Amino acid sequence: MNRVTSAYSFDVLRRQAQKRLPRMVFDFIDGGAEDEVTRVRNESDFDAFEFVPQPLNGTSTRDLSIELFGHRLELPVLIGPTGLAGMVWPRGEVAAAEAAHDAGTVYVMSHGSTVNIEDLANQSTGQKWFQTFMYRDRGLVKSFAERAKNAGYKALVLTIDNQVLGQRERDLANGFVIPPKPRLRHGFDMIRCLPWLLSMARTPKITMANYVTDERSDILSLGKYVADILDPTMSWRDVDWLRSIWPGPFLLKGVLHPEEARLALEHGVDGLIVSNHGGRQLDGAISSIRALPPIVDLVGGRVPVLIDGGIRRGSDVVKALALGATACLVGRPQLFGLAAGGQAGVSRMLEILKNDIDRVLTLSGWDGIGDLDRRCLSHRGDWRPRGLHGDNGDNASERLFASQDDSVGRDVQAAMPVARSYGLWRNG
Numbered sequence: 216m217n218r219v220t221s222a223y224s225f226d227v228l229r230r231q232a233q234k235r236l237p238r239m240v241f242d243f244i245d246g247g248a249e250d251e252v253t254r255v256r257n258e259s260d261f262d263a264f265e266f267v268p269q270p271l272n273g274t275s276t277r278d279l280s281i282e283l284f285g286h287r288l289e290l291p292v293l294i295g296p297t298g299l300a301g302m303v304w305p306r307g308e309v310a311a312a313e314a315a316h317d318a319g320t321v322y323v324m325s326h327g328s329t330v331n332i333e334d335l336a337n338q339s340t341g342q343k344w345f346q347t348f349m350y351r352d353r354g355l356v357k358s359f360a361e362r363a364k365n366a367g368y369k370a371l372v373l374t375i376d377n378q379v380l381g382q383r384e385r386d387l388a389n390g391f392v393i394p395p396k397p398r399l400r401h402g403f404d405m406i407r408c409l410p411w412l413l414s415m416a417r418t419p420k421i422t423m424a425n426y427v428t429d430e431r432s433d434i435l436s437l438g439k440y441v442a443d444i445l446d447p448t449m450s451w452r453d454v455d456w457l458r459s460i461w462p463g464p465f466l467l468k469g470v471l472h473p474e475e476a477r478l479a480l481e482h483g484v485d486g487l488i489v490s491n492h493g494g495r496q497l498d499g500a501i502s503s504i505r506a507l508p509p510i511v512d513l514v515g516g517r518v519p520v521l522i523d524g525g526i527r528r529g530s531d532v533v534k535a536l537a538l539g540a541t542a543c544l545v546g547r548p549q550l551f552g553l554a555a556g557g558q559a560g561v562s563r564m565l566e567i568l569k570n571d572i573d574r575v576l577t578l579s580g581w582d583g584i585g586d587l588d589r590r591c592l593s594h595r596g597d598w599r600p601r602g603l604h605g606d607n608g609d610n611a612s613e614r615l616f617a618s619q620d621d622s623v624g625r626d627v628q629a630a631m632p633v634a635r636s637y638g639l640w641r642n643g
């Protein structure tokens with residue numbers, strides 16, 4: 216049995232990735248911002264929910280498919296955008312897109328990929344979306360949108376939580392910065408990771424391929440260029456502008472506040488991705504699963520609400536869907552799969568998820584995704600969305616968080632009507 220087929224969980228794939236990659240590359244994909252509080256809570260906050268199964272509802276087959284923007288996906292999980300995937304496996308973006316296609320789902324290409332928009336479209340099959348940031352140079356954003364449209368990408372994702380780069384302290388400690396600060400131990404580490412090193416040596420130079428021009432092509436100058444042109448003044452005006460030039464489904468990624476969700480609907484956005492960038496940007500931001508329920512309630516089914524951050528088991532997917540998400544995305548897990556075994560590793564990661572989801576549904580007596588709602592879940596702890604098992608859901612749309620402790624949130628709630636009606640800040 217080869218390595219990836221023997222992996223039975225994301226944790227095993229993660230350990231395989233850790234073994235194969237030099238430490239600074241592994242830390243780059245695994246780490247988060249500052250103290251990594253948000254990265255950790257993204258995962259652990261799923262534990263606040265417990266399944267309330269109904270085993271005697273058993274069925275012989277379960278439907279895991281969903282409909283998203285007029286397309287049927289075999290799995291309610293998409294591969295999220297991750298820059299520099301080609302650093303963990305040669306042309307990793309192509310490998311991951313193929314694995315997504317084989318599993319009947321979507322690959323979301325990052326702006327910062329090591330292959331360019333056109334090459335990925337030509338060299339992989341299946342449905343792809345494109346993700347961009349907002350840059351001071353709006354011409355660049357426009358050219359990305361046009362290139363993605365011409366190359367057949369179905370949806371455009373604007374990531375809104377990247378106005379500046381988060382402070383990723385593992386990268387600082389490892390000298391994995393621009394310009395890089397090589398350390399002696401990196402040399403030994405590279406020797407430990409000889410198979411990775413050889414595979415990289417056989418690959419065309421790693422770069423951010425979408426930005427390459429005659430004047431600028433190496434990763435260091437491109438990395439600095441991209442960081443310099445990020446636009447902290449991005450606003451709803453820019454969302455309107457990008458909306459107006461992109462004809463297909465248009466999503467915002469990085470929505471955590473219900474008020475932001477409400478405004479997104481007003482501004483003609485077709486879908487939301489509840490996300491904190493996997494805890495790589497604003498440390499201390501609310502975990503994605505905790506931010507999800509009030510946003511779902513506010514949106515009320517008008518557009519799909521997707522979520523990423525901390526999905527490590529199929530049971531996490533089932534919980535997110537029961538809370539009202541349309542689908543989930545995975546970031547790090549696809550990179551762990553890629554590092555462990557390229558396309559086969561990403562396929563294995565998706566297969567683990569699919570088996571997990573199916574097993575949870577079977578053990579709980581639910582026919583499929585369509586059966587899931589908040590009555591499937593109970594909760595532990597002092598925060599909970601309304602409408603869960605054992606809660607009659609009265610006033611669900613008015614008061615989602617049930618605690619009566621107003622001490623932390625009162626001032627904030629008074630200042631923000633939506634926050635007040637959604638009780639988002641109760642218990643901090």
Ligand SMILES: Cc1cc2nc3c(=O)[nH]c(=O)nc-3n(C[C@H](O)[C@H](O)[C@H](O)COP(=O)(O)O)c2cc1C
Pocket residue numbers: 243244245257295296297298299325326327346374468490491492493494495523524525526544545546547548550
């Ligand atoms: C190495 C790495 C690179 C990423 N690059 C991007 C990016 O280019 N654009 C973006 O919107 N999100 C990016 N993300 C964030 C992911 O899209 C996603 O929000 C996050 O990884 C989800 O959390 P998870 O890793 O726990 O699944 C990146 C994440 C990682 C780990």
